[in-house]
Amino acid sequence: MIAPAHPLLSVERLSVAFGGLQAVSNVSLEVPSGAIISLIGPNGAGKTTLFNCVTGFVAASSGRVCWEGTPVGGLRPERAASLGMARTFQNLRLFGSMTCAQNVRIGTHRLENEGLLGAVLGGLAWRGRRERMERIVLEAMAFVGLEGEADRPATSLPYGLQRRLEIARALASAPRLLLLDEPAAGMNPSEKRDLAGLVRRIRDRGVTVLLIEHDMPVVMDLSERIYVLDHGELICEGAPAAVRSDPRVVEAYLGKA
Amino acid sequence: MADFLQQTVNGLSLGCVYALLALGYTMVYGILQLINFAHGEVYMVGAYAGILAAGWLVATGSSGLLLLSCVFLFAMAYAAVVGLAVERIAYRPLRDAPRLCLLISAMGVSFFLQNAVMLTQGKGDKVFPQEAYPAFLDGVIPVAGATIGVKQVLLVSSSLLLMAFLRVLVLHTRTGRAMRAVAQDRVAAALVGVRIDRVVSMTFAIGSALAGAAGVIVSLEYRQVGTTLGFTAGLKAFTAAVLGGIGSIPGAVLGGGLLGLTETYTARYGASEYKDAVAFVLLIAVLLLRPTGILGHSQAGRA
Structure with missing residues (x-):
């Protein structure tokens, strides 16, 4: 099988600043078609900001986002949707009435x-x-x-x-890439298991998944590759087993011993 | 009884004008949480556009129902374009500014439109051309001892037709669904691919077209209009929208009808000089008992 030339989504040296606050700095990541990729990190690490930037809700201060190898600059949410991105929110955004x-x-x-x-x-x-x-x-x-x-x-x-x-x-919306922002938040263990199964079935129907999640068992179980953010910077990336044992990740989550 | 029926028809036809205008207020409020204070002026511009179109059409020799339909279409299209321009120029650049800025911008637009019309059309009242006024409008239909004007029947039914169109548009089309989505949560709507700017433009165009139609109705009713037409009518229609529950489309229609009837009944059976006061007393009473208006939802629910 020949691998596609370009990943579905790639983020290249992306930075997002809010005034003096560097929410995301110089982050690069790749989401190959058909994969489940996770983004983890402590609260305030910049994960949701990265999502917001990729889906056009906030502007990048530098770097770029590429869709199948083509840079998509100045993305707006409706354009992101028309490319084939769909997302969920950390705090639900359903139409209440x-x-x-x-x-x-x-x-x-x-x-x-x-x-x-x-x-x-x-x-x-x-x-x-x-x-x-x-x-x-x-x-x-x-x-x-x-x-x-x-x-x-x-x-x-x-x-x-x-x-x-x-x-x-x-x-x-028949997306090609689904970005899930903490889908397991507030769920009990059995609901989390069901959710993991759902995410896998979504991937199996051909939708690539980029996942933000705090629940380590869910992340470790699902992801093919994990990117770890801390204070807006990418501190580690790799397969679940490698990330789990990386001292920088342990330190970011637990603090220095 | 006959008199009551007559008054009811009069009240309903006034109510239709209020309702058509109130729809514009309520739709824009639903989408942007903005009270578009320039809406009354768009209505006035629509009335002028209708009168001018009637003048041209009479010169080309058309008359009757055809002329009337063309006048309606022209006034609606003209008002829609004005509404679109107002949104694009005066509101869109301020979309993310504090609400107060938008409100002041709206008042500026309102003065601008009044003066622009005064400059180009003169200070005096504009009269609906006598030759263009179809004679059949003055006909009467006898119903149960009362006489109902053909004009009233026509105006009420064309208003109802427009409202029916609006209902289909909002409930059953892609644009309507997008409007409802934007009204509830702009961010979530953008996320599923709704183009917010286009939805806002559509809302202004539709609301303004309805105001244009109301303008023609009024110019047929009173046969002449002035540049200050929009001020009181705008205030009343805004009242109607709040009465029905601002942000609610059925509420605007209900509020308009209620206000029209109340005013007419008061003028006939109470004291005509108090008709405006009664309208506002009604508003205060409803707001005291139901602060969100008759059909309104609480703000907490829409978040």
């Missing part, structure tokens, strides 16, 4: 195109498109294990299921 299905339906935004005329007249082509979108919604909900919850208000779901709903919304 909508039902579960409506939330996921918004996820199909970039796939569809239906005008007012079609909606008023209800032509055949328009109906076909609408049904296709509704199938995508149901499929995404079933995939994350939320079948039968379509008409339930999104915020009435238990916390763990709201996280799954957010993943379903991201999947509904």
